[in-house]
């Protein structure tokens with residue numbers, strides 16, 4: 001039987017997860033990833049990798065719940081397997097603290113993570129500038145390990161990877177039966193989506209093995225995430241800022257703010273600094289359209305615009321993209337139904 005040719009554009013956490021989901025679930029498909037950049041050079045490689053999303057306005061909560069649940073359960077199974085260390089996935093406990101009591105005190109994912117609770121007065125006293133906090137055990141997924149591990153899994157499932165910048169979807173549709181667009185920020189030029197914009201984020205990796213629990217300021221500007229090889233300090237959220245160079249003033253600000261939480265960080269050895277451009281969008285675009293190519297219509301599934309929550313929602317959104325691909329193979333295109 002002739003195999004169905006699927007191409008996935010993008011090799012960040014969204015593209016890799018989507019490609020693995022399709023290749024493993026639909027063995028009658030050959031899956032090819034085309035990407036301009038692979039690990040360790042994607043935005044996903046810069047991510048701290050904590051699973052702690054915020055509500056995305058305009059997306060039904062039940063759908064967000066599914067995206068997060070799908071990701072959490074998938075990564076939990078890895079965290080509890082002998083592959084956890086190679087894949088860079090582990091349980092991580094800590095606090096999210098707020099200067100003012102937030103409007104949502106119990107997020108939609110409270111029943112998915114472990115041990116979610118409001119911090120006690122005794123605990124919050126450790127953070128004198130903060131009034132309210134949440135204690136939680138969630139998952140940390142380190143892309144620098146996780147992406148190469150997913151690449152291996154994709155190859156084992158028969159998938160292929162090729163470095164290539166895609167500029168013309170029509171052209172691509174001549175060679176493939178299904179196109180899946182996971183190009184993140186690249187979607188602003190690839191599909192002309194004017195709703196996509198960069199949100200620059202800078203982080204610092206430090207040697208501070210004495211820190212075991214994470215601390216995140218509820219506004220998402222300051223965070224301390226202990227990881228496997230180092231502690232990630234962040235961050236910045238600069239809207240429409242395309243600079244990929246490290247900004248020394250940003251670094252100073254990050255150390256300053258993190259040291260207010262943990263003074264010993266002031267003298268921690270710096271191991272590296274990184275910048276990533278988050279694919280900003282008011283909501284994730286996860287839908288299917290049909291591309292008219294001469295006399296046929298090719299399904300084009302979009303899965304991009306994950307902003308600050310790409311790791312947190314990666315597997316769940318990949319599962320939904322897989323559903324759209326599966327449906328497209330059974331449905332007749334609207335044009336053919338006439």
Ligand SMILES: Cc1cc2nc3c(=O)[nH]c(=O)nc-3n(C[C@H](O)[C@H](O)[C@H](O)COP(=O)(O)OP(=O)(O)OC[C@H]3O[C@@H](n4cnc5c(N)ncnc54)[C@H](O)[C@@H]3O)c2cc1C
Nearest residue numbers: 010011012036037044049050166184186201276310311312
């Ligand atoms: C500092 C920082 C910290 C973060 N921390 C977290 C966190 O703790 N938890 C969390 O959930 N999220 C976090 N994020 C957000 C997360 O990194 C993003 O949401 C996620 O990386 C988006 O993944 P992606 O695969 O869509 O995009 P990317 O990783 O940017 O991948 C896009 C892929 O598409 C390819 N591409 C683009 N255009 C084209 C084209 N025309 N042709 C071919 N290939 C193309 C690129 O080369 C790349 O391979 C953080 C982000 C930053 C910057």
Ligand SMILES: O=C([O-])CC(=O)C(=O)O
Nearest residue numbers: 048201216220223235308
């Ligand atoms: O906000 C966080 O905790 C980490 C993150 O997702 C980001 O910087 O985008």
